[in-house]
Amino acid sequence: MQSKENHNHQTGFGIYIVVWLALLALTSITVTIAGISLGKYTLFIALLIAAIKSALVINIFMHIKFEEKIFKVFLALSGFTLLVIFILTFVDFIYR
């Protein structure tokens, strides 16, 4: 009988600590930038930083980087679905 056990990539303590420090650094950057008035770009920068933080969490903490390809396909598909929903809603809302 073939079973799929223990195929896991072991991640060391070190990389988690590095990612955590990066996440804290990004948090302080986003808080600092929010204090400076950048007009229209404020929201864009805040979302960009949030996207970088999520990429770190998803890839390293959630292990997606080390998983089989199918997990990445799933993730891309659900992200794409959300994107399509956002775009369609805004197209409807703006050109109504």
Add this chain to the structure above:
Amino acid sequence: MSNHHDTAIHHVHRDDVGAKMGMWLFLFTEVLLFGGMFLVYAVYRYQYPDQFHYAAMELNTTVGTLNTIILLTSSLTVALAITALQKGNKFLSMLMIFITLVFALMFMVNKYFEWSTKFSHGIYPGSKELLERPNGQILFFGLYYVMTGLHGLHVLVGMFMLSFMLYLIMKNKISSDNYVKLENSGLYWHLVDLIWIFLFPLFYLIQ
């Protein structure tokens, strides 16, 4: 032949990849649940940019930042708990999960004080004080309570799951060669963190 028979009886079939795949599928339904709310937020923020701006000024950025740091750190401790268990260090793993639970509790306590301050200022869904304000602000606070409320509920569920994992590790039901349950609980916890990563700038950092 009899040896082969024995192993066949004692071998419990497990599919860890399948278990994780199931967890990810569940997480995607969660992403769509919160995604729908972020969509409502996006449309109304687009419609009432100034009202969202004024309303957001009333939220306490310090508490929001503190809760961000708490959740990010709790994500780290959960990840460390899994590595510790993989390395066979049961005690360290349990300690890390315990620390995660303490962080989660700290998050909820902050949330409690944050909400009760707002309540004491008369700002809660349907309050007289709030309903006298312009539509954009009513929507902002409505979304604030629903989204951070649902997120808080997820924190509570995560705490319950992690406590259960702590019990299972203690009972050796989760061990260094069978830890997919802990991994899946970790995934759930990271998702809670992930949602907060977006809630934080969208509610607390509109200056």
